[in-house]
Amino acid sequence: MEDTIAYIESYFQQTLSSEERAVFETRCEADENFAKEVAFYIATRQVIREALLEQKAQAWKEEVAEEEDTPVIPMGKRRSFGKWIMYAAAACVLLVVSMFLFETQSSPQRLASDYINKKYSNLSQEMSADSDNITKGMDAYNHGDYDKALTYFIVAKQKDTANSYLKAYTGLSYFQKKEYNQALKEFDTLSNMQGLQSNPGDFLKAVTLLERNDQGDKDEAKKLLKKVQDENEDGSKTAGEILELKKL
């Protein structure tokens, strides 16, 4: 019967020629048993599509609700290409000088990225829901395949929209890919989640802002780090260390 299903599928995948399609359609009208097979195929596709739609609509709906509730983090203005070259050249000079003079000294960015590398280079948290995709995602993440990790986390997130770890892991994958705007969205959602035992959302947001380093990012990061320190949130010790550097 797999052959019949494959034949029916090829009709709906539009891989049959026009003559073959005509034969298929005539058979639906003349052969009752075949018509039932086609009806089963259509019904199945409809049911699966409804399930998929339900899953997606729920995720989209929640995303809209989250965006409406979430204050937007100001993005830096786009700089011209010429300026970027200038900045890049200046950065290179600064990098060489600073490596020479202050090799052992830390910067806020370095402390921040060290923290991420130390704490989140390997994900190991066990999950309850959809553990298969999450385990595969963590495995891909731990092997440095962040694109693949993201795919798994996104699929898992659609099934478990309230999972705070998944938001953190998705954000961390974006962070590792240097897609800071996307990472910030995830961490922002995470930091707005209520009733968690611990919530690294604000700290991760601050670290990402330091890495992105657009206009106004440092000020925003500083405010967040102070909040993390004052409210003793996740990452408060490192937040204190970064703030003590007085380089923000």
Added chain:
Amino acid sequence: MEQDAQILDGLKGTYAERTRYEKILYQQYYYFTDEGCRKYNLSFDDSFSAYSDTILSAIHNIINERFDGRSSLKTYLYQIFSNKCIDLIRKNTTNKQQVHKTMPVADAMNQLPDNTKTIMEKLVTNELKANVKRQLDAIGQKCKELLLMFEDGLSDKEIAEFLSYSNAAVVKTTRLRCLDKLRERILG
């Protein structure tokens, strides 16, 4: 507002990119739901269903290169949305007792010519669909996941990569076996 070209490119990108642009597309024209309530006098739930279904159909057409780009994305989406609203009104008018449906008319059904479609509409009953729904859970999570991914527009090759199958042919065989397993439970 994202530009059409940017959205179209994003939807044709990697799965992660696609998911991101699905959300952007969904949010960009979310105001259509108000139009569904106002112009077509639908309840919010019905208008929302028609809109979600519109987005999913449009995404599938875009991925499968069935959107020719002759109109703007907004016009294209609005055409689909209007048709879905009208379908929903027709369904609600002809059968007021009908249970609320997420999707007014399935895309598979729309591919058939009128004569064949009439036959299929008689055979694809709510009872058959309810039976499929029940049995879908019984064929196992792996099968269900595979079928959902295929319905989401992922190719067998992409699914193979994603679910660690050795190649696209294995995915296709497994997928057809899953359908056959389901068929056995329903048609015997």
